Amino acid sequence: MVKTRKIEESVFKVLMIASITLVLCVLAGILIVIVMRGASSLNLAMFTQTPEGGYYLGKGGGIANAIVGSLYLAFGASLLSFLFGLPIAFALQKEYLGRRLARMTRLSLDILWGTPSIVYGAFGFIIMVYLGLRASLLGGIITLSLLMLPIMIRSIEEVIRMTPPELKEISYALGTTRMETTLTVVLRQALPGIVTGVLLAFGRGIGDAASILFTAGYTDYIPRSLFDPVASLPLAVFFQVATPIPEVQQRAYASALILLIIVLLISLGSRLLSHRCSKHIVR
Amino acid sequence: MLSHFIIKANIRWKRPKEMVWRRVKDQLAAKSMILAVAFANSIALLIALGLFIKSIPILEKKSIFHLLLSSSWHPLKGEFGFYPFIIGTLEVTTIAMILAVPVCLLSAIYLSEYAHHRFREFARVIIDIMAGIPSVIYGLWGVIVVVPFVRALGKVLDTPTTGYSLLAGGIILAIMVSPIIISVSVEVLRTVPIQARETALALGTTKWEAIKHVVLRSALHGILSAIVLGFARAFGETIAVLMIVGNVPKVPTSIFGPAYPLPALLANNYGEMMSIPLYNSALLLSALILLLIVSAFNITAHLTLMRIEKR
Numbered sequence: 001m002v003k004t005r006k007i008e009e010s011v012f013k014v015l016m017i018a019s020i021t022l023v024l025c026v027l028a029g030i031l032i033v034i035v036m037r038g039a040s041s042l043n044l045a046m047f048t049q050t051p052e053g054g055y056y057l058g059k060g061g062g063i064a065n066a067i068v069g070s071l072y073l074a075f076g077a078s079l080l081s082f083l084f085g086l087p088i089a090f091a092l093q094k095e096y097l098g099r100r101l102a103r104m105t106r107l108s109l110d111i112l113w114g115t116p117s118i119v120y121g122a123f124g125f126i127i128m129v130y131l132g133l134r135a136s137l138l139g140g141i142i143t144l145s146l147l148m149l150p151i152m153i154r155s156i157e158e159v160i161r162m163t164p165p166e167l168k169e170i171s172y173a174l175g176t177t178r179m180e181t182t183l184t185v186v187l188r189q190a191l192p193g194i195v196t197g198v199l200l201a202f203g204r205g206i207g208d209a210a211s212i213l214f215t216a217g218y219t220d221y222i223p224r225s226l227f228d229p230v231a232s233l234p235l236a237v238f239f240q241v242a243t244p245i246p247e248v249q250q251r252a253y254a255s256a257l258i259l260l261i262i263v264l265l266i267s268l269g270s271r272l273l274s275h276r277c278s279k280h281i282v283r
Numbered sequence: 284m285l286s287h288f289i290i291k292a293n294i295r296w297k298r299p300k301e302m303v304w305r306r307v308k309d310q311l312a313a314k315s316m317i318l319a320v321a322f323a324n325s326i327a328l329l330i331a332l333g334l335f336i337k338s339i340p341i342l343e344k345k346s347i348f349h350l351l352l353s354s355s356w357h358p359l360k361g362e363f364g365f366y367p368f369i370i371g372t373l374e375v376t377t378i379a380m381i382l383a384v385p386v387c388l389l390s391a392i393y394l395s396e397y398a399h400h401r402f403r404e405f406a407r408v409i410i411d412i413m414a415g416i417p418s419v420i421y422g423l424w425g426v427i428v429v430v431p432f433v434r435a436l437g438k439v440l441d442t443p444t445t446g447y448s449l450l451a452g453g454i455i456l457a458i459m460v461s462p463i464i465i466s467v468s469v470e471v472l473r474t475v476p477i478q479a480r481e482t483a484l485a486l487g488t489t490k491w492e493a494i495k496h497v498v499l500r501s502a503l504h505g506i507l508s509a510i511v512l513g514f515a516r517a518f519g520e521t522i523a524v525l526m527i528v529g530n531v532p533k534v535p536t537s538i539f540g541p542a543y544p545l546p547a548l549l550a551n552n553y554g555e556m557m558s559i560p561l562y563n564s565a566l567l568l569s570a571l572i573l574l575l576i577v578s579a580f581n582i583t584a585h586l587t588l589m590r591i592e593k594r
Contacts, residue, residue: 009491016393019386020406023465026458027413030424037427088323091316101320107585108324114512114581115330115574116519118546122570123330125553126337146326153323177309200415207417210521210546214553234419238522241423256423260416267415271408 031260038257041250046258051220056240056248063255066236068222070259072137073232074206077144078198081152084145086194089156090186095178106157112150118210120147125214138226140216147211148201155200159193160186167282189281192274199270203263209234233259331574338568341561350568356532363565365572367534371449371542374535375528376517378453379460384510387461391468391506396494407466414462422523425455430527437539444539445529452528452542456520460513467512467588471505472498474591505591508584515580519573521546545573 049062092102124143133139163186171181209232217229218239233255240252341350341363353364394403433454434446475498483493499506529541530551549566 005489005492009489012389012491013393013397016389016397019389020393020398022386023390023413023461024406024409027409029428030416030421030458033424033427034420084319084322087316087319091313091320096313096316097320103589105320105324107582107589108327110585111578111581112323112327114515114519114577115327116521116546116577118519118521118549119330119334119570119574119577121553122549122567123333126333126567149323149326177305179309179312180305182312203415207415207419209417209419210550213550234417234522237419237423238526241426241526252423253427256420260420263415263417264412267412 034253034256034260037253038255038260041254042257043254046251046254050222055220056243057245063231063233063236063251063258065220065222066231066233066255067258069137069216069219069230070206070233070262072223072230073140073144073212073216074202076137076141077148077205078152078202080141080145081148081201082198085149085152085156085197088149089153089160089190089197090182092153092157093160093182093186106154109150109154113154116210117147117208118213121211121214124211128215133227135215135217135229136227137216137223137230140212140230140232141226143211143215144205144208147208148205151204152197152201155197156190156193159196160190163189164282192277192281195277196270196274199266199273203266203270206266207234207259207263209238233262327578331571334567334571334574338564338571341564341568344561350565351572354534358559358562358565361561363561365545365569367532368543368545368548368569369572370534371528372518372544372546374538375449375452375456375524375542375544376514378449378538379456379517380510380514382453382457383461383464383513386457387464387513388468388506390461391465391472391509392494392499394465395469395472396490396498403469407469410462410466414466418459418520418523419526421455421459422526425451425523425527429454433539440539442537442539445541447527447529447541448539449528449535449542450538452524452544453538455523455527456517459520459523460517463516464509464513467509468502468506471502471509471588471591474505475501504587508587508591511580511584515577515584518580519546519577521550525550545569549573 045060046062046064047067048064049060050065051063052059052061055061088105091097092105094102097105120143124139124146127142128134128136128139167185167189168181171185176184212232213235216232216235218231218235219229220231221228223230236255237252237259240248240255243249344361345363350363350365351369352366353362354366355362355364356367394406398406429451430446432446433448433451434444436450437444437446437448479497479501480493483497484490488496524544525547528544528547530543530547531541532543532548535542549569552562552566
């Protein structure tokens with residue numbers, strides 16, 4: 001009897017270790033395959049040149065248009081959603097909204113977080129048709145910033161909520177208004193959260209393809225104004241891998257590698273930066 | 284340390300006039316913040332409303348039941364049956380969940396109950412990274428690795444397939460949803476008080492029995508929410524699935540056959556959207572259906588998780 005119980009425990013332990021190993025191996029597999037395939041077709045021209053004539057038939061050129069385009073889109077959208085997101089994250093404190101309304105807002109943000117990006121794409125498309133915009137940098141930025149907003153607010157707000165209430169009360173006891181306390185004490189406490197939130201949203205935005213498929217378009221040129229269509233890395237991967245020409249597919253692998261490197265760098269950067277910013281935090 | 288902050292709070296004692304001004308500033312800031320919150324709260328409704336208005340033309344022509352249950356998809360003839368797409372989405376998501384749930388739960392239990400805390404931290408970082416990988420890269424990996432694998436598997440099992448199939452889509456989706464299932468489950472398992480485990484252990488159970496009878500039972504709702512969240516994520520995933528699932532608008536007959544999930548339909552046809560009047564409307568209706576289903580799952584899961592958090 002005791003023996004079977006012990007055996008059950010060991011069987012499950014083996015299964016568990018096998019499962020976690022499987023998960024880690026799959027991730028390693030993804031990274032290794034993308035790096036190997038991508039590295040072999042990566043060269044300097046990929047970074048510096050825009051596609052030349054016949055690029056999609058395997059002739060010369062690079063994906064500078066997509067790299068620059070993706071950065072434009074992600075920077076623009078991060079800025080826009082930060083401008084809206086930070087006040088909203090602050091407002092979720094109980095001094096402003098009260099517990100009930102704050103809880104409701106959190107729930108609605110969580111739902112937005114889970115909304116498929118293709119739905120954002122379709123909605124962005126409707127707005128653009130309504131405003132008379134064509135697929136453009138501006139359209140892409142608006143759609144992406146809607147997608148980023150819940151991610152940014154929720155991760156900033158998680159950290160704001162960790163602010164010790166005593167700290168705020170000390171500040172209030174000195175006669176500050178809510179806004180003064182928010183902008184001096186809470187802002188400083190929330191700094192690591194703000195950094196992580198912005199970078200998390202940036203990373204999510206730069207890798208998202210479905211939402212900008214309708215709204216940003218695709219072009220071989222680097223956009224000169226907000227109303228030009230813009231290329232992006234995820235769509236570069238998506239379009240290039242669908243062609244039957246091996247050279248172009250190679251470039252899809254290289255584009256994917258560039259995208260992966262950007263995303264990993266951002267994730268690494270957010271860890272380092274938030275660690276740095278948390279030096280002056282009171283816990 | 285605290286004095287540092289108090290000095291930074293920079294409070295000035297000045298004339299009453301200034302006091303009034305400070306109050307006004309505070310009120311203005313609070314009001315505009317609340318306006319911003321109202322905006323954030325209305326986004327979800329705005330999206331639903333916008334999609335609904337755009338799908339009115341098709342809803343006027345055909346009944347919703349006809350649209351959902353007809354399997355004839357011929358946009359040129361004006362026939363829009365979503366049945367194959369809905370079934371395709373459900374099947375690919377179900378395959379993903381069957382593959383992902385056992386592995387994820389076992390991993391989560393290991394991380395929460397057995398693993399050294401250093402390894403848990405390490406795994407958390409790895410899982411965060413996994414969650415941050417763009418879906419197009421998962422899709423590309425699917426094309427490079429999973430599709431040939433499924434093709435080879437088909438050959439072994441004597442069912443010829445191109446590899447672009449339900450099974451390939453399911454495998455990729457399973458990988459994509461595991462970070463969310465694992466991380467939410469670990470969090471839920473950690474909320475079970477340590478005393479609950481100790482009580483069971485004191486009664487002479489093995490560690491696994493304590494987990495099985497006590498920890499898992501009290502974390503059950505949270506774990507179900509984690510699974511539902513994963514399901515919702517898989518249901519709406521677009522690009523990766525689109526790249527490997529084959530995209531043939533028929534009700535799938537075998538897991539080695541192609542399917543055509545709802546998000547893929549939407550993404551694939553955006554170019555032609557405008558040319559046929561009802562087509563546009565039908566596609567936006569499919570976006571609305573997608574939004575409603577995914578939101579319904581997400582609301583249930585988050586409400587449950589909130590209740591657990593409050594405890």
